[in-house]
Amino acid sequence: MTISFISRLLISAIQLVVILSENYHFYLSLHLICKKTVMIKITFPDHSIREFEPGVTGLDIAKNISNSLAREVVAVSVNNEIWDASRPILTDASLVLHKFDTPEGKHAFWHSSAHLMAEALEALYPGIKFGIGPAIENGFYYDVDPGDGVVITEADLPRIEEKMVELGRKNSEYKREEIGKKDQGTKRPLYHLRLWKNGKDHRQGAQGGRGPVRRR
DSSP states (O other): OHHHHHHHHHHHHHHHHHHHHHHHHHHHHHHHHHHSOOOEEEEOTTSOEEEEOTTEEHHHHHHHHOHHHHHHEEEEEETTEEEOTTSEEOSOEEEEEEETTSHHHHHHHHHHHHHHHHHHHHHHSTTOEEOOOOEETTEEOOOEEOOTTOOOOGGGHHHHHHHHHHHHTTTOOOOOOOOOGGGHHHHSOHHHHHHHHTTOOOOOTTOOOSSSOOOO
């Protein structure tokens, strides 16, 4: 009786171990399946397609190709729309990498340079107000109001450029930010807000550069 009971107990224990082992492998497999990331497909200009994890940036993809390419990329086109190279790509998309020698690359670089100049002007002329500062065919500019009694002349340009160089060496990053209508009044400069309210907003959109501005 005792031996028979012990035998049945051992058999039951072995069966329990088998069941637990099978369940463990089942749940482990299920966990790995759930954990597996659904990749996105990126189509390049030559029609080749590569897969990446969602959230990859144009700069990440450039680095994946080569570090030397990544150093030259200043912006990207995602589904024919200019993006900054540090903006995450979340879905399947076509991608073009732009260097400075392309019209799109020049536009993005000069757009970021306008932001850098604005930062320099703010440091040199506290209280300065900004209008629009777009990239143009051969560079960039910014409409500004330096304040009552303050005049910026051509003689001030070397000082402004020197400040831009100083700030540029800090590798500051310009990040894209979505601004809802309700936040326009608190997050837009005064003159931007006036242009927006008058329906004359100069939309530079999400066409910033790769992040840190590099001088050329």
